[in-house]
Amino acid sequence: xxxxxxxxxxxxxxxxxxxxxxxxxxxxxxxxxxxxxxxxxxxxxxxxxxxxxxxxxxxxxxxxxxxxxxxxxxxxxxxxxxxxxxxxxxxxxxxxxxxxxxxxxxxxxxxxxxxxxxxxxxxxxxxxxxxxxxxxxxx
Amino acid sequence: xxxxxxxxxxxxxxxxxxxxxxxxxxxxxxxxxxxxxxxxxxxxxxxxxxxxxxxxxxxxxxxxxxxxxxxxxxxxxxxxxxxxxxxxxxxxxxxxxxxxxxxxxxxxxxxxxxxxxxxxxxxxxxxxxxxxxxxxxxxxxxxxxxxxxxxxxxxxxxxxxxxxxxxxxxxxxxxxxxxxxxxxxxxxxxxxxxxxxxxxxxxxxxxxxxxxxxxxxxxxxxxxxxxxxxxxxxxxxxxxxxxxxxxxxxxxxxxxxxxxxxxxxxxxxxxxxxxxxxxxxxxxxxxxxxxxxxxxxxxxxxxxxxxxxxxxxxxxxxxxxxxxxxxxxxxxxxxxxxxxxxxxxxxxxxxxxxxxxxxxxxxxxxxxxxxxx
Numbered sequence: 001x002x003x004x005x006x007x008x009x010x011x012x013x014x015x016x017x018x019x020x021x022x023x024x025x026x027x028x029x030x031x032x033x034x035x036x037x038x039x040x041x042x043x044x045x046x047x048x049x050x051x052x053x054x055x056x057x058x059x060x061x062x063x064x065x066x067x068x069x070x071x072x073x074x075x076x077x078x079x080x081x082x083x084x085x086x087x088x089x090x091x092x093x094x095x096x097x098x099x100x101x102x103x104x105x106x107x108x109x110x111x112x113x114x115x116x117x118x119x120x121x122x123x124x125x126x127x128x129x130x131x132x133x134x135x136x137x138x139x
Numbered sequence: 140x141x142x143x144x145x146x147x148x149x150x151x152x153x154x155x156x157x158x159x160x161x162x163x164x165x166x167x168x169x170x171x172x173x174x175x176x177x178x179x180x181x182x183x184x185x186x187x188x189x190x191x192x193x194x195x196x197x198x199x200x201x202x203x204x205x206x207x208x209x210x211x212x213x214x215x216x217x218x219x220x221x222x223x224x225x226x227x228x229x230x231x232x233x234x235x236x237x238x239x240x241x242x243x244x245x246x247x248x249x250x251x252x253x254x255x256x257x258x259x260x261x262x263x264x265x266x267x268x269x270x271x272x273x274x275x276x277x278x279x280x281x282x283x284x285x286x287x288x289x290x291x292x293x294x295x296x297x298x299x300x301x302x303x304x305x306x307x308x309x310x311x312x313x314x315x316x317x318x319x320x321x322x323x324x325x326x327x328x329x330x331x332x333x334x335x336x337x338x339x340x341x342x343x344x345x346x347x348x349x350x351x352x353x354x355x356x357x358x359x360x361x362x363x364x365x366x367x368x369x370x371x372x373x374x375x376x377x378x379x380x381x382x383x384x385x386x387x388x389x390x391x392x393x394x395x396x397x398x399x400x401x402x403x404x405x406x407x408x409x410x411x412x413x414x415x416x417x418x419x420x421x422x423x424x425x426x427x428x429x430x431x432x433x434x435x436x437x438x439x440x441x442x443x444x445x446x447x448x449x450x451x452x453x454x455x456x457x458x459x460x461x462x463x464x465x466x467x468x469x470x471x472x473x474x475x476x477x478x479x480x481x482x483x484x485x486x487x488x489x490x491x492x493x494x495x496x497x498x499x500x501x502x503x504x505x506x507x508x509x510x511x512x
Contacts (some may be wrong), residue, residue, distance in 0.1 A: 010169065010170065010173055010269075011143070011173045011176075011177060011258045011268035011269040012255055012258045014170075014173050014174055014177045014258075014403055015177055015181070015254045015255050015257055015258045015268075016254060016255050018177055018178070018181050018251075018254060019247070019250040019251040019254035019255070020247065020250075020251065022141035022181070022185075022250065023246065023247045023250050023401060026227070026397045026400070026401065027397055027398075029227050029397070030226075030227045030228075030229070030231055031231075033227050033228045034227065034228055034229055034230050034231055034396055034397075035230050036230065036231075037230065037441070038232075040235075042230075042232050043232060043233060043234055043235045044234065044235070045234040045236055045237075045296065045297060045298035045299070045300060045301075045389065045393065046234075046298055046300065046301070046392055046393060047298070048387070052298070052299070055236065055296075055297060056236075056296075056297045056298055056299045056301070056302040057297060057302070060302075060306060062307075062440070064306055064309070064310050067310045067313070067314060067473070068310070068313065070477075071313040071314060071316070071317065074317045074336055075316065075320070076314075076316065078317065078320045078321055078324060080489075082276055082324065082327065082333065085324050085327040085328040086327050086331060086332050086333050087331070088328050088331065088492065088495065089328070089329070089330070089331030089335055089495065089500060090331055092495055092496055092499070092500060093500070097190050097495065097496040097499075098496060100496075101492055101493065101496045103438050104492050105489060105492065105493075108485060108488065111485060112482075112485060115477070115481060115482065115485075118477075119477075119478070122473065123350040124471075124473065124475070124477040124478055125470070125474070126469055126473045127470055135493075
């Protein structure tokens, strides 16, 4: 007889708790052991010895945002494929393999279409911003 | 019901005796067993992570014809303990411009994300902490916490180097998650399930039953997974988020002492986890190369040794790669991911699906040498 109601997520919670305990313990040890001599120079953000100008929280290259968008599209699509993939073998054993394959491939073709579109738009090139001026018509 | 370490131990007589001692409180006993195993696994992984830093320096020294650490203990093997003590006794410096709460939170998040993945690693057929039905899916999901912590560390420091490193790290980790996920999908397709128990159980027997040798597409999928996993763990040649020649130290530039140590520990354990997943998904996991009808505890230990051997061999390859290849540029990094690995991974997925239907689920070896699945 197994304690079925505890088999699910208990180890996960235990591991996470261990991580927090280890972190707090290590932090506590360093509070006890480490010297504490704060100074202004020490707590200045490191910029190779120069006095930093402005904050690091400033505007950023928009390419990172585009990569994030593409990631979200592909991630959601691959998440949707997981349930199909896990019963694909079962369907094949039931003789529904061809049917499942056609549906599966047509779903993947949407994914391929997506990547082809991004590729053609030049969103997969990291240095797109420099190419826009020279290849204006193509993009 | 999927097997876990508790349900595995419950088939032995001593389980009932211990259960009696716990006043027949199964939940409490399960908690104690899980906690015990969790502490053992965490201690083991922390040691492996620590020894990983030592191995890294020793192997790199070998490759570059240097001596490497050789002062602390025999052959310098206790170097990682000395490093740990040093980190604890270093002053904890935080930039006064930093976001204090996020700055504290980032290394903790990295550690939580990595430790949570340890829960589903299949150490042997009996010793699985949580064999969830969505095991591999859970692993992909929870390991993204490390990506969040990389970005958080870079953002919270409010230093320009950290910010650049964090941004690069986040974009790299999310980009390479796509080829990795799609390669894993191919294995889910072949195994017909997402739980590690089912995936490893499918690869019983000789190495010809391993999923890497199941069909040519799975063979390629292994390499796509491995390259993507290297990039996801920020290992060279994909260590752009911490490229010391251009970004000082990347997202952990401002981290000192123990908090830096936790980032390093999380990174090394994550490499171990990634290698373990590669061993479990593609290289037969903890399976013995022959069938045995009986099941006793020493066999479980042999299985653990087999799993560890495969994982540590891959770990060696990871270090080897780091000290062999030069670092990539950012645009090369992105084009490798989106223009090469992702299309190849998609083709592999389609190929595996077609192979399953055309050959009715038989592997390459079964077709050549005959036999049923």
